Amino acid sequence: MELEDRKKKVLSVVVEEFIKTGEPVGSKAVMDKINVSVSSATIRNDMALLEDMGLLYQPHTSAGRVPSVEGYKLFVSKLMKTYELSKKEKNQIDVLLAKVSKTTTAITKDTVEIISQLTGCTAVAVAPASGGSLQMFEAFVAGKHLLAVLAVSATGVTKTKICVTDIEPNSENAMILSKILSKTFSGRSVTQISDELINIAKAEIEKSCPEFISLMPFIKEFINELCGYDVYVGGEEKLFDYPEFSNASKIQPFLSLLSRHDDILKIAQKNPSGIEVDILGDQGLTELKNVSMITSGMYMGSDNGIMCVFGPTRLDYAKVLAKMNYFTEQMSKIISELYLE
């Protein structure tokens, strides 16, 4: 019991020191930091045991210990003390929050920048393409053979799609189409949109402006896009600051992953709600080798968004968690006040 306790402390010290320095931690260093008066030999015994348990490992025989992925996981889930943000830190976040633009698209863009700045990590936000209910549909002539379709959601997000067609649309039949789309979809939230509704719209088009029936694939795709998610990335270059990523070849796969939004979406959506830590280490995707991920749900209009940051496994989890927590809480408040219906 007593022993168990000391071992936990040893593990904690190793993780904390390694997070700080990035260098393997030796038994003497642990002895200096730990608030139990034992000799370095005892610590060595403990560390050997922790290594047997798979929580630590040695990069080479005569080096100190480094936390393994399992070690980090145990530390984060059981041992870590929660970090309390200071007044100053909270204030810093508040100041940054005050500067955020008020359009939803811009909010998300600004938000990833801020989060990445705050945490020193690469940040990714996944936001529903249209927050809240759809407010307005419009179709208008955008060229000789082009018809533009436009939707605006309650949170002010606009989406446009240009449809290429053989016929030459004019403002009259464009208006008819606008009315059909508005009638069918306005006031609905994206979760309420079904194939059935799309078929109703199709029937209406067939009846009132059959010349546009060839546009159905575009319209379907457009509706799908409205129901989908947008991905925003910020602070791509942040991981450079960590020596473990100083080598360009080590960071390139990660950067290229960031540009593949489909894949990012899948990764972010694995833990859609609450705040959660994923220490990927050498598990999971090779692009995320030595990378940890912290995801946090965030209120964004009716549907929820996901905020997530990517940092090195050697991340100051407590601090980043505290900041993410405070930030997403405040942000959710701001958004809900803005879009209160």
Add this chain to the structure above:
Amino acid sequence: MELEDRKKKVLSVVVEEFIKTGEPVGSKAVMDKINVSVSSATIRNDMALLEDMGLLYQPHTSAGRVPSVEGYKLFVSKLMKTYELSKKEKNQIDVLLAKVSKTTTAITKDTVEIISQLTGCTAVAVAPASGGSLQMFEAFVAGKHLLAVLAVSATGVTKTKICVTDIEPNSENAMILSKILSKTFSGRSVTQISDELINIAKAEIEKSCPEFISLMPFIKEFINELCGYDVYVGGEEKLFDYPEFSNASKIQPFLSLLSRHDDILKIAQKNPSGIEVDILGDQGLTELKNVSMITSGMYMGSDNGIMCVFGPTRLDYAKVLAKMNYFTEQMSKIISELYLE
């Protein structure tokens, strides 16, 4: 005369070889590649002279020669043979072009990705925020104290702004505002929008819906945004492939510059039309050390966009120029066909 000619050839060979290999080029290598039968000693004499002229330099005493910035400039402007794209290469570009989305915003986004993929460089596109004339203005209630203003341009680009206001807007006065904005600005291209027009709108608002007069700053800002430029960046990670940037600390300033869109805008707009090569080397911004830039104007609706790529000074200029040229030509054709009025 004869001599001059050979020296030019020597310089060309050094540049071409260095572009290929990235290693300093020795006199023997030049002798093998040059189609003049002289000994390596002669080449050495020539290279020493070219070094005196500041066109080449030696990284260290017993190394081959590397082109200087001046050397590159002379090569690109006078010596370089224009590269003719093969059928296959043209075909590759055509295939990629066929996949481009048709919304203007998406066109630009897709375009930077394609250009960066084609050239192996980081690509930046600067596009007018609203192509062609403004087609439609709408104001609608987006929250208790929020009014959203929306504009759509002839090329289908939509811009939204959310205005925060003390009063509670309702759909009636929103509609009045919509009408005023439409009446004043619709059908105009952004170049025709002046302070005078804005004042006309202001007077109308004062008359018909004075409760919105406090929104004038938002509206002004919105109009300014419509008249501005958007910046898109793609292939940020491409420069990693070049060993001269393999060190993370060398590439970080460049990556951080890429995220500062205001600065990028200024840099890209220096050569707004035609196609041009800028070899920056160690001149100019430190963020662009050892970077070359190729800019090319591109037709984008009524106003012109700028396409530009950033590569290492050691860039296959002829090939990249050829590809940029062909690409922007084809792209301009596509856009002008799409948005023919």
Add this chain to the structure above:
DNA sequence: GTTAGCACTCCAGGTGCAAGAGTGCTAATA
């Protein structure tokens, strides 16, 4: 169970050396 002591291992950094690449210079040549 804990500790002091010691032999052992491994890395990082420095030194010395040889091979190789490339140069500049000089003297001979066409």
Add this chain to the structure above:
DNA sequence: TATTAGCACTCTTGCACCTGGAGTGCTAAC
């Protein structure tokens, strides 16, 4: 006069080797 062959010289690169230091594991004693 321009070109060339030849040679001494310089500098880098890679390799082997050594040394000091950090940190360990083990053993025997407390």
